[in-house]
Amino acid sequence: MEQVVLITGCSTGGIGNALARSFAARNCLVVATARSISSMADLKDNHDVFFLQELDVLSNQKVREVVSTVIDKFGRIDVVVNNAGVQCIGPLAEIPLSSVEQAFNTNVYGSMRLIQAVAPHMISRKKGKIVNIGSVAALAPGPWSGGYTASKAALHALTDTLRLELKPFGIDVINIVPGSVKSNIGNKALANYNKMTEWKLYKKYEAAIKERAYFSQGPKAIPSEEFANNTVAVILKEDPPSWFSLGQYCTIMAIMYHMPIFVKDYVFNKIMMKC
Template structure:
C-alpha cells in the first residue's frame, strides 16, 4: 500500500518567518491546524494522524517557548469537517498498489473516508469563522476542538488501549 506523505516543513518555514516580527511587536498568535485524530488514531489514518500529532507536539512546545515574548500558540483540532482532503481521498483507493491485500477491507477503508464527509460534519467555513472569532480574543485558547467526533475521540484518548482497539474493531467492522 502506498502511504501518503504529510510534511509540515511549510508550517515550520512560516513559523520561522513570522516569529521575529511577532517578537519585535511583543504580540501575535500562531494557529496550527491539527486534527482530533491525533488523540486517538484509528485504522487507515496512520500517516495522517502521526503527522497531525507531530504538529500538536510542535505547537505545545512553541506555546511554552514563545509565551514570554507575548506570542500565543493555538492548536485547532477539527473533528469531521467537510473538505477537499476528505472528498479527494476516495479517489486514492484506485491507486493502491497491493489492493489484493486490502480488498476485504474495502468497505472499512471507504467508510473511514466517508465518515469525515457525511451528515453532521461541520463545514470548513463554519470551522474557520469560529477559529477567527477565538483568535481575535485578547487571550485566545491554547486548544480548540470542534466538529463531529471530537467528544468521542477525546474520550478514546483517555480510555485504555484495549478499549480503543475494541471500539475501532467494532465500529470499523474489522
C-alpha cells in the same frame, strides 16, 4: 487596526477558504494562499479584502518569499494559520512510504517552514499569533489513516512546545482541533487513494479502507462556515485559549483519549475493521 492574517490552504471548498472569509468578515486583511491562484477563484473578485498568493508549503524558498512580500506590502503579519494539509489513507504495512512522507512534509514540515519564516518578524514586534490546524484523529488513532494521524499528532506536540518557547516573546500559539467538518477533504483523500497500488495483504478490507477517506464527511459533520466563524472568534480574542476543538466526534474522541487501550481497540475493531 486591521489584523493582517496569512492562511495556507485556501482552495475553494476547504476549511482554509471558510476561515479566510470569516476573517475578512471581521475586517481583517487576509493573505489567502494555495498552490495555485486558480484554486481560489471564488476569492479573486474582492481585492480590497483578499491578497492572493501562490504558496507551496513544501518549498522553503516560496514560503520565505511570500512572508517577505506580505511584510513589504502591509508592514506586518499579525496572525498565521497553518491550515494546508493532505490526507493519507491506507494500511501502514502496505501504503507507499512516499504517501506518508508527503503527509509529514505538508502537515508537519510545511507548518514548521512558515513558522520559522515568520517567527523572527513576530519576535521583533513582541506580538503575534500562530495557529496550527490539528485533528481529533490524533487523540485516538484508528486503522487506515495512520500516516495522517501520526502527522497531526506530531503537529500537536510541536504546537505544545512552540506555545512555551514563544510565550516569552508575546506570541500566542493556538492548537485548533477540528472534528468532522464539511469540506472537500474527502474528495481529495479519495482521489489520492485511487492513485495507489492495489492492496495485497489487506485486499479483504478494501471497502473499509476506502470508506475511511469519507469518514469525516458524514451527515452530522458541521458546515465549514459554522466551524470557521466560531474558530475565528476564538483566535481574535485578546487572550485566546491554547486549545479549541469543534465538530462532530470532538467529545467522543476526547473521552476515548482517556480510555484504556483495550477499550479503544474494541471500539475501532467494531467500527472500522469490517471486511
